[in-house]
Amino acid sequence: MIPRRKKRLAWVLALIIGVAAALSLILFALSKNIDxxxxxxxxxxxxxxxxxxxxxxxxxxxxxxxxxxxxxxxxxxxxxxxxxxxxxxxxxxxxxxxxxxxxxxxxxxxxxxxxxxxxxxxxxxxxxKHDEEYMPPELAEAMKGIKHVNPNAPDYTGEKPESKKPEGY
Missing domain, CATH: 2.40.50.140 (Nucleic acid-binding proteins)
Incomplete structure (x- = not known):
């Protein structure tokens, strides 16, 4: 083997060993912090x-x-x-x-x-924890006077709104 290739091989092996050692130390440290x-x-x-x-x-x-x-x-x-x-x-x-x-x-x-x-x-x-129905007090107070309108509910004439599809369907 050419001396130049031996040096490159040594550097590559040293780099791989160094990365493996650093990775194992990181994983060991993280395993101590798992809850x-x-x-x-x-x-x-x-x-x-x-x-x-x-x-x-x-x-x-x-x-x-x-x-x-x-x-x-x-x-x-x-x-x-x-x-x-x-x-x-x-x-x-x-x-x-x-x-x-x-x-x-x-x-x-x-x-x-x-x-x-x-x-x-x-x-x-x-x-x-709270359930999905929780609402912050400030938001609940602000929404007291607002009436929720269901878009699928009948309008004031008693007819359900028709859904309009884009042309081409």
Missing amino acids: LFYTPTEVLEGKGKDLTKPSVGQRIRVGGMVVEGSVSRDPKTLEVSFRVTDTGPEMTVLYQGILPDLFREGQGIVAQGTLIEPSVLKATEVLA
Whole structure:
């Protein structure tokens, strides 16, 4: 082999090894920052065919409904404790901070944090879900005086409007 080709081959191999090493380090770093989503039943009973449970100390997201009568607030601090369920067992969520405006008992939430016990999550963020019928208060107030007209409804003469097709159809 010509010495010039040997040098090129060495540079190409070094480049491939360097890119592979950098890519493996990036993937390893990203795997530590993944927050997996669980329901309370999956946290306590396991997820998937092999029923894998998250380990204590793992960062996860838990979604479910806030159990009625389970919200307790510390009057001196912003610490809140509540239970979350889906259809099965309940788990406790501890949170320090201001909860979202839509948070209430019986409402769907997603809490992100660290599992400190098999059934207790120390949340760093709580997100309140809303249904598709939700409308911001400002928009609801602005729309109070507006009457919605259905384009397929009969007009004031009692006749349904005819749909006009472009010529050529």
